[in-house]
Amino acid sequence: MRTAVRLMAVLLALLVGSTGCGGGDDGKATSAPSTTTSTTSGTNGGGQACSPAKPPRALVLVVGIHQNQPAPGVPDALSCLLQGAVENGTKLAVVAVDGSPVLVPMPSHFEIDTDNEARRKDDIKRALKTVVGSVRGARADSDGSDLFAGMKIAADFVRVNGAADGQIVVIDSGLSDTGVIDMTRSGMLAVDPAELGDSIAAELDGLHLKGIQVTLVGFGYTRPPQEPLTAGQSEAVSTLWTKLLTTAGATVVPLPAPRTGNSPTTSFTTRPVKVVKPPPPPPPPPCAKTTVVYDDASPVGFHPKSNEFRDRPAALEVLREVAGWLLGGPYRSVVVTGTTAGADTVARRVARSKGRAETVKKELVLLQVDPSMISTRGVGTDFPEYVDDQLPGGGLDPVLAVKNRTVRLTLIETRPDCPKTGG
Known part of the structure; x- marks a missing residue:
């Protein structure tokens, strides 16, 4: 039962492709599998013929069938890739991704008439409908999402069946909640992909992706109970997986195809990634000071090894609140302190943390705050709250x-009538 059911899950997803010859994408997936339709046919919907292209010897579609993301849609983007596959004897398989991913092989051969064009088109349509029809009732049979394990299964299939020109298409949100890549860990949306890659180097090497093309489809698109990601967070998810799989040897092509519609109908759960929007900084009491800390997972976070905000519009939302308070009365000021993680030399940590504090100051000045009201400093890892990150x-x-990379805004109000010991 598990294999048959997964087959359906898989191929409903199978059609959210990465390579094609154009055509409209309905962008939707229905909650009732019986009403799901496919525009994928032997000639890209029955009209325009696909341009010639050498199909891969092996093609695996890694498909998320778990909670928290849209159910698989059926765009035309995959039609030419699938048409070439069924016509030319490509070894096809689907990996259905939940908490325990499983490989679902496709038929090893489709009868395609090569002598009669009308029959050829009909045979291709019939073959693709067979593939799609076998997955329409698919359901997860375990909690969670282990996308890394699904990738390992797909890569093994490709290596056995023609790794020299194998392809993997991954149709998923990228928000796995278990396994080697657990995106529910606090800070994962802001983690440095290179540092994460270094920490799991053995596991990445074990994927054996060298020479394989991997296309990532619609990463970052979510459905309840998963909260929507910001544009910057969606990009971070795609960038993280792109760089990790590239490190593992793959040629990676991100395809930010919109994925909408209802999530799969399932009683199995997937833990959501927490998307926390920090409250505005509280004003300090009169004649006192308040320090607000923003770590690298907050909107006031930075690109890896850079002094540029990861998501400048999101950072400005926070800094406008700070600027509003500074401009709201006399005798107000702010000290911006930058801190870093335990990477690199002490001198470079201090320089990086100072540079990020200066970036915050620059934005506050653009928000009309007098530069004399802002002081900056960089302390690297020399601060009491530093957590051993080795x-x-x-x-x-x-x-x-991520927790150690922070900017700390100390808001100060010192009026002339404040006690000498205040502020």
């Missing part, structure tokens, strides 16, 4: 590093 075997814990 792994036992050496190297950096990339998630703990």
